[in-house]
Amino acid sequence: MSLDGRKGLRQDVPTRWNSTFLMLESAVYYRRAFCHLELIDSNFKNCPSVLEWEKVDSIRTFLACFYHATCDFSGTKYPIANLYFPAVFMIYVTLKQHKESGDEYKRLMANRMLSKFEKYWSEFSIVLAIAVILDPRFKLHFIDFCYKKLYGESSSREFLLVHAKLFSLFMEYNGMSPITSSNIAVEKPEFDKFERDDVGIQKTQMELYLDEPRLDRNAKLDILAFWKEMNFVILM
Known part of the structure; x- marks a missing residue:
């Protein structure tokens, strides 16, 4: 043959x-x-x-997405934290689609799998989402897209929850990090007050990162090297 x-x-x-x-x-x-x-x-x-x-x-x-996710998660020569959410999202979408399958055997199988899957999704989806937000090829745009696919009209509530957790984590980390700033002597007290007020409305490094254009979706990226370089630029 x-x-x-x-x-x-x-x-x-x-x-x-x-x-x-x-x-x-x-x-x-x-x-x-x-x-x-x-x-x-x-x-x-x-x-x-x-x-x-x-x-x-x-x-x-039906099982193909599970196979590909397992292969991605089993990699040992590249970081995988940013790969979890896209793969798990595809699994969730696949289970939801087959939950309504016209084939009874597949519908029953998907429903049993979905009930167990959603338990773990509720516990870990936010931390997986934050990891992929820190991938400059995805950021918040990808989370917004995924949640609209998964939750429909309820997506805004889920999206805002991730957004709040992201900035809460950033502020916690930022508060633990040493603050590097140069103290410049300024003669005029009025400018001192203006500067202090202005600092309160400056964008955080996280907001600046999210505002920047995303990298090409298919770009080859060493994400650890990217953040090492970002950290160096911020400290400079």
């Missing part, structure tokens, strides 16, 4: 993440070979029917 025989079939292993997806992925790849074998070998009695193949392919597609 002109298929790459080196790819091989995979078996489901209950103790291995994504093994079900990998099993279905390999089976779908060799579908034509299985169907051909059914035609030429009368002893091959267990070839899936057309409807079963469609079910296999549907579940494979």
